[in-house]
Amino acid sequence: MRVPFARTGAAPVPDHALQHLVRMRDGTRLATDVYLPEGADATDRALPAVLVRLPYDKNSRYVYFDKVARLFTARGYALVVQDVRGKFRSGGRTLPFLREPDDGYDTIDWITHQSWSDGSVGMFGDSYYGFTQWAAVASQHPALRAIVPRVTTVDFNATTARDPRGTDTGVGLPVWVEGIEYYAHHWVDQDTYDWEPDRRVRPVIDQYERAFEAIGARSAWFDLLAPRQTDVLHALGRHPFDSRPVPVLHCVGWYDNIGIPHMNDYLALADRPGWDAVQYLWAGAVDHENYRLDHAPVTEDTDHAISEAALDLLLPEYAGPALDFFDVFLKGSRPVTALSKVTWELGHAGWRTATAWPPAGSGERTFWLTGPATAAGPLPGGALVGEPVADEDRTRWAYDPDDLVPSLVPDSFSYLRDHPDAGPLAARDDVLAFTGAPLADPLDLAGPVSLDLHLAGTAPVFDVFAKVLDLAPDGTARLVVRGQVSVRGDGACREVRVECGHTGYRLRAGHRLALLLASSDYPMYLPCSGSEDNPWTTLAPKPSTQTLATGGATPSRLTVTVLAAPAD
Incomplete structure (x- = not known):
């Protein structure tokens, strides 16, 4: 039976962004939007830049960076948003993870040579575009001064299957099919494909074979994970935690489906000499898509995926902690003492600060x-x-x-x-x-x-x-x-x-x-x-x-x- 699917391509570049095709070291060009403060031009003044590298269409409503950009530029930052290699307007092979260290390094280097750049770069973003920050840390460009990875992890292997028969303890992880299925939707080619698997089909793998046949293309990374598994960090060469320390604001969701490995990242670095002094934690009662416990279950009026008013209410909380962090570590306009080491939400009882996690007492x-x-x-x-x-x-x-x-x-x-x-x-x-x-x-x-x-x-x-x-x-x-x-x-x-x-x-x-x-x-x-x-x-x-x-x-x-x- 043929599987029906919807294909989504790139949305238009907004008027207040200037798109560049940035050349990587192998000649591949990556589509990159630059947002500057209103009224600024390339010769006005040097600005710190915040880089976002994502695979979900830099101009889509889903990532809403046309709106996020206004918050960053209003605070005096250039915001640079890029489609990663092989996605939407960017060239190259559609394969996640493997080229992100080099592409991150080359993009940061390009930023530092722009007339509007003051030579300092931070990075920001959720999920896969949290991972691209860790990949850039592994590449060790000296201009990378701070990162804000949100609802993500340095090692996506920790979110998928680990066969207990291959572990010393005999305990592993069940197969998170929802997480692996992600690659079958988002990493086929430059576009994204929406389709519903027929859960009645056995063997399970045949659900996906039917979808790939209908699409006329397949996801190479899905083929590696189902039923095999590839070690992402080994592919990067250097583990990011073994790189030069940079200040990190870990933004964790208590209801995030990859919250366990993200908290493990934070705890590992908070206990690692050289990194420990520059680890910060923001942890809220939110899920991976930034829905809040306070609004759950959501209505049409509170669903930021469909309501512009709800999205406008979300954005200050979404971007605010990152902006405050960059004001300290990129601009130097606020002292380090202005930041709490831990800012956390007690579900149903509001926000708290602490000097460590778990809190004292x-x-x-x-x-x-x-x-x-x-x-x-x-x-x-x-x-x-x-x-x-x-x-x-x-x-x-x-x-x-x-x-x-x-x-x-x-x-x-x-x-x-x-x-x-x-x-x-x-x-x-x-x-x-x-x-x-x-x-x-x-x-x-x-x-x-x-x-x-x-x-x-x-x-x-x-x-x-x-x-x-x-x-x-x-x-x-x-x-x-x-x-x-x-x-x-x-x-x-x-x-x-x-x-x-x-x-x-x-x-x-x-x-x-x-x-x-x-x-x-x-x-x-x-x-x-x-x-x-x-x-x-x-x-x-x-x-x-x-x-x-x-x-x-x-x-x-x-x-x-x-x-x-x-x-x-």
């Missing part, structure tokens, strides 16, 4: 899983209690590849656009639920969240998906954090750590902490094969049974980081 609090006999049922299910449980107990749940646990959202990149009630999932017999007592006082989460579970499975490989929820008095349960692992099993019970990332979140009085465990999360993650077969190519994934042990010598527990006392 925070500490761990453990909730022990108990009552597994009632866990395979609707909320509240089993219990989360504050003391270890003496008696050992066990419960089981099934994995049925023909009846997968749904992901609830069509797109986890914009999770807060929907922010669904996850409570109904607990009523499934293939989901375990555990719930704490109603809170007499607010509980402020501020730091990492993790699970230590004693697990066994009947399959050689099985997946575990965990969702930590805020269960409200009205019975609705909204996501706080989530984590997932893929486990190599031999039938024996073993302890498995599930990292659920970091958060700043207030559980209000009367609310309850809840936890869901399952073995599928589809279509966000590829169904486990339940065998030694490759999950991309298997025709018949096999069912399995997982066992959770609690209490005694096999305790299972949820550990959260909390502030010592509720914040004001």
Whole structure:
């Protein structure tokens, strides 16, 4: 059956931008827009420049840089926005990651030779255009003075599959098919393709083969990742963290679907001599597409993807932290002491500052899983209690590849656009639920969240998906954090750590902490094969049974980081 698709090409260059075709060292020319302050020309004065290098069409409504530019130029910056190699108006082969260090270096060098440039360059942007900043750091151009990577990571390998059979611990990651599918939409050729896979097709890989056949072209990078995996950082040559330190403002979203590796980047550099003094953190209750918890679920009036008024309200928060950072490290118009080392949002309770993350005065609090006999049922299910449980107990749940646990959202990149009630999932017999007592006082989460579970499975490989929820008095349960692992099993019970990332979140009085465990999360993650077969190519994934042990010598527990006392 032919797959229908929509093809999107480059939007017009706005009147207030001047496009250049900038030559790279191999002769390839990259389309590059320059925005200067209103009324300025190339001979007025030397300006610091902020560079953005992205693959999503520099002139598209999706990235809205025509509007962002007005905020940067109003503060006295030249904004330079470039289509990366092989995308939209830029030449070269359409292949992500590999040429970004050289292309970043050459573009920075071009900027420094422009008459309007004062010789200093910063970089800014989200996701892939956060990665292009790290690639430029690896290239070590001396004019690069500061970067502001948002909702991104230095290593996109950390977001895709890691087969537990190839790890020392026997624990890896499930296949994040949504993340790998991205390359099949955005990295085929210069344009972008929108199409809906037929999720009923087996083997799974055939969904994408049909789409590529309809398009008449295919994504080389998708072919590397599905079912194989390529090491992005090895391709760069030098790890960015081994390069000359530059000031970094890490802009992390508590609901970002790549928030875990981004926080790992920040924590690694905050502990790395030479880098530690210039690491800054901005962390908000936002997702990958900049939807806010305060507005979730969004309406047409609050959806910045379709509402110009909503976008205008978003832009100062989107660009403001970066502008303040560049005022210090590019312009030198503000002292370093004007910046807080950590600016973070406590969901439902506003913004805070701190000198480090987690904030001073925070500490761990453990909730022990108990009552597994009632866990395979609707909320509240089993219990989360504050003391270890003496008696050992066990419960089981099934994995049925023909009846997968749904992901609830069509797109986890914009999770807060929907922010669904996850409570109904607990009523499934293939989901375990555990719930704490109603809170007499607010509980402020501020730091990492993790699970230590004693697990066994009947399959050689099985997946575990965990969702930590805020269960409200009205019975609705909204996501706080989530984590997932893929486990190599031999039938024996073993302890498995599930990292659920970091958060700043207030559980209000009367609310309850809840936890869901399952073995599928589809279509966000590829169904486990339940065998030694490759999950991309298997025709018949096999069912399995997982066992959770609690209490005694096999305790299972949820550990959260909390502030010592509720914040004001």
